[in-house]
Each structure stands twice: as C-alpha cells, then as structure tokens.
Amino acid sequence: MKLSGSDIIVRTLIEQGVDVVFGYPGGQVINIYDSLYKYRDELKHVLTAHEQGATHAADGYARSSGKVGVVIATSGPGATNLVTGIATAYLDSVPIVAITGNVPTNVIGTDGFQEIDITGVTLPITKHNYFVGSIEDLADTIREAFRLAKSGRPGPVLIDVPKDVQIAVGEFTPQPEPVPADAALPAKEIRIRQAAQCINAAQRPFLYFGGGLITSQAQDELLQMAEIIDAPIGCSLMGVSGVPTDYPRFLGMQGMHGHYACSTAMHHADVIIAMGARFNDRVTGDRAKFAPEAKIVHIDIDGAELGKTVTPVHGLRGDVKMTLQKLLPLLKPAQHPQWQAQIARLQEEEAAGLDSREGMTPRNIITLLNDYLGENTPVATDVGQHQMWAAQYLNLKASRRFISSGGLGTMGFGMGAAIGAAMATGERTVLVTGDGSFGMNLNELATAAANRVPLVILLLNNGVLGMVRQWQTLFFDKHYSNTNLTDRGTDFVKLAQAFGAQASRALTLEELKNALDAAFASDGPYLIDCAIDKDEFVLPMLPPGGSMDDIIVKIGD
C-alpha cells in the first residue's frame, strides 16, 4: 500500500510492537505528529516537558520491561536535547530507538534553521545510527534499528529522517511480526570446558554479575551455579535487582560504595566468575591491586569487554544464560567451609558496622520505604548519595526493578526514567532522588501530573550536592565549593503542588511513615520532601583509584 513517510514511521513502530512512545513535537517532525494523531488509538504518545526527559522515559521503559523504548524529537535543539539520554542508554546498554526529524534533503548541509548533524553528534554514543535519505529505505531502516537495538549487547540506535522523506509517499509492506533479535550463542565449548576446570579447582570462588545477567535473564542459572560450587554472589550497580536482595548467598553490590562483605570477599577470592559485567573503574579501583589472587573467568556477549580493563584467565564470549547452561553440567559440586566461614565473619563485621543511629538517617529512610514496596515495584533513582543508599539498602525482589544510571551517572535521569518505568509496567513506581538531581529535570513533574502517573518521589533533601560534598570533606579540606543549595530556598512541597502533584514534608520517621501511607494510596504523583543531614556519608567508600587497603568504613569527627 502507498503511505506517506510519516505514516510509514508510525505503522512500522506499531508493527514492531511499540505501544507507547515518548517525545516532543516541532517543525521538522510535525508530519510524524500528524500520523501519531491518525494512529492515536494504536500507539500512545507521551508528551514530556523536555526532550531529555523523553529519552530517559524511553530508557526507563526499556530497562523495566526489556522492550525497546522509543523517543521522537524534532531537528536541531530537539535532537541535541536527546544526547544525554542517548549516552545514558549507551553506557548502560539499554535498547532504545530515537527518531529525529531533520530539515528537507535539499537544505541539508546549508546550516538551515534548526539543522544539526545529529548522526554526526551521536556517532560515539549510539550502537549505530542512520540518515534516511529516501522513502524506499524508511521502513526497513526502522526494522533494522530495532534489530540492532535489541541484539547482542543492547544499545541505542538513532534514525534521522529529513522532512521531505516524511512527506513523500512510498510503498509500505507491513510485516506480520516484529523483527527478531539476532540469535544468541553460547561461548565456544572448549572455552567453557577450560573455564569449568578453573572453577572446579577454586577454593574461594566468587560469582559476580552486572546488567548483562539481567538482559540475558540468567538469574536461575546463576543461582544454580552458586549452589553447586558453594559460592557467594555479588553484583555491580547495574546488576542490582538481578538477584533478590535477601537471597542468602547474595552479598549485595560491590565497588566504590559496595557492601563491605561483598567487596572484601571479591578481593580475597581465588576465582571470580564475572557475568555480563565490565569491570569499570568504580568496580576495580586501582586495577593493579584489584583482587590480587583471583583468576578471572569472564563471560560476556560483547567480546570487546574481555580483557578491556582486567585480564581474564578465561574469556568466554557468548550469551550469559546459554553459556551458563552449558557450563553447569561440567561443574563439580563443592563445599568450601573455610571460605564460607570467612564470608560469615565479613558479614558479621559488616552488620556490626552498619549505621545504627535512630531518626532520619538514610538507612532508616530506605528501610522504611522497603515496607511499602510490592514484589514488582520499580524503583528509579537519580545520581549521587541517595542512589548509593538506595542500591545499598533497598530490598528488591524482582529483576528489572532497580532503574539507575550506572555508567554515565546522569543526574536528572530519575524523573523521566520513573515515568517510563511506570508506563511500561503499569506499577506504582518509586523515585528515590536528591535535591541536586531532582533540580535538573523536575520539569517532568508536569508529565507525571498530566498523565496521572502513580509515582512516589522520595526526595532526600540535604540542601547540598552531597556526593561532591563528601569528596570535598574527605579530599579537599572541606572546601565546599559550589555544593551548597540551601541559598536556593526552593520549597519542594509548594513546587510539586504547583505542578499539580500532591506533596508533603517529612522531618521525622513518623512523618515519613504518614507521608508514605498517603503517597502509596495516591493515584498520581506524590512528592515527599524528606529532610536529611548534609553531612551524611555514603559508606563504605573505596577512594577513587584506591584499593581494598584504603577502604573507608567510618568517618571520624
């Protein structure tokens, strides 16, 4: 059938199984918006306050559902506003497809109004991108973008469509099914056998996973392996929610602000089996001193990750789940009582060192929040101290329920991401944020209010940029350069109300409980301005570039 380019775009999105897109109209996508109007019963469009919020929403949608998130923006500033969101998705391997309009083909290259070379701009932050110069290529390019976004190691793909291609009429042949992802493959058998030998010889095995385990849905295989080889489990920030928090062998998050027992156990392991993780500097600290006795078995679908930062003894390129399925039968059941005793001691040390103060401490706040979380409640975060406290203390039960910007560390990620997660899951969603991060994209309160998104915003308000302040306290002689926000005097309760959200303030745990009661009974966005002290620290802390020898577990006066 003959369709306009903009109709082809919308029809192809529907064909690919997309049920909601996020975006913002403008001059060079006005035709696409006309098609969205035409097909509004089949494809819901969510108007955000800013294109950045739309990308984060598409990202949160994808992270929480495993489906491809879609964002649409106009040319020029609309397109450049996507950049931070696309980079966020790129660093965390999140499948999104971004569609931008551009000036007509005959104007391209002349610095036309709102013309920007967005394929050039996004070259290093997309898995791939396309400039569609002809309507004949349009539908297949979109299908190809979806295939790429979700195949292998997922990631963002951008499609730039000049306006004349949106207007042009071309032949459209609908496809009955969404394009499938490329078939995943396990690692080579010989590598798996070698890895099995190494694992079978381990005395102090440690299982370590990142976001790739969640993408690969390999949780069951991971837990089976842990039982067979009697190993503790730890994860990176991106792995949080991949294993239920209360799983007995799970020690929590490792790394710069990881759990003490987890980071220490990983440091002392003799074999580390890493799955879908990439040994970022926040994980290894000083690479030369990282896990000095460990042989590393590294399983990742992206071969370029093997040996990129740490050198594995066995690098297994392949899908984590399929590789583990082949590996499991080769593993010998083992018991490591000494190792388990050592871990139990570490856990006791960790428990003894936990913040036991009463009142509005970060730990007490997140612990109280845990009482309100359902099995499937998505919890999004922004970036900073609150993010680390959330990662440390949240009690999560299901995979894909911790939505956080790990690789890029994007302050302002949370509002959009939480909206996207709520829309994808249909669940009441929680955003744990801080006054710094929230200030960056709080305009998305408008989106949450307009769409009556069931969203509980727990704003840990310390009046400072807490993470930077923590570094300033520890490493910069308490020179609090530009990290004090109290001068702003923002009243977040009034602010939320002005946007049409409900809000209340909590100065005590009792007040917080009442506020959470109200928030979790509300049917739209509800903000809780939760006061905490400006000198709360995220602990433990491995100083940047440091090693386990430098771990800070307590702050003196």
Added chain:
Amino acid sequence: MMKFTVAILVNNQFGVLNRVTSMFRRRQFNITSLTVSETESEAFSRITVQSEGDEVKKEQLINQLYKLPDVCSIAELYTTDTVNRELLLIKIRNDPQTRGDVRSASDAYEGKMVDYTKDSLIIQMVGDSRKIDNFIDLMRDFEILEICRTGLVSLQRGGTTIRRVTNL
C-alpha cells in the same frame, strides 16, 4: 611498539570511514597509515589500517571494529605472507648541481621521473613502506618541496581473500 596491519571490509556506504576512524579516535588507537578504496564488489569498500600497540591492544582494536555494524570482515595482514605496497610522489628542487645525484638515487630505487621543469622534478616510486622511507631519507640531502604517499595497500598472498574470512 609493534606495528600491525588490518584490512577491513566495510559496507560501501556514506559515512563508514567516519565511523571507523571515530572508533579509533575515541578508544585512543593510533593510525599510522590508512587507505580506503573500492573493491571487486560495489557493495564493499576496503580499509587498510596500520596501527601500533601490543597484542592486547590489537585484540581490542579488532574486537571493537567487529562491533561496528558496517564492518563485514577483518583480516590481520602479516608481513610474511602479504604483498604490501605504497606509492610515493616526491617533488624535489631541480638544482643543476644535484639533479644528477637525485636521478642516480631514483634509478637505484627503481623510481620514475614523472615531471620535469626548470624549478622542480617529481619522482614516482612504488614499494613497501621501508623502501619508501629509505628513499625519502636519501632525498633529505636535497631540497624536498613536497611529499605525498598513499599509505599502505596490502593483499594476502595466494588464494586467501578477506571475504572468505567470514564467508561473505
């Protein structure tokens, strides 16, 4: 530092060279020589890159290249079983005192004089990189006005082709 050469078969599409070189730049791989050309098939272009680094760096580079959707196949080219050539054009001041020496050197290196004016002369030379380097060094005794060399073009000896590497 070890030098190595890889031949990359890429989709013959707009902007592909940019994608490849952008990856080199952002991952801090140094390019010491780069040539791009059409191939026996309209569908592909061939990029020949010479870079430097240890075995790990080389592995990384090849793995990162494979992640680019436009990259179809990659072959590492070993000096021992590869024909490597560069083309050099070098413009020298035409000085009556030295032109005889320049010509002798050129003859010894099997160069060819392809331009001759009263001010300048151009010598063309084909050879492997070391021969070209040596000849340029020799010419430094004279007044070099301009140099242009193509960078490496390489083909594996025998029946092996890059397309067979991935059975395209």
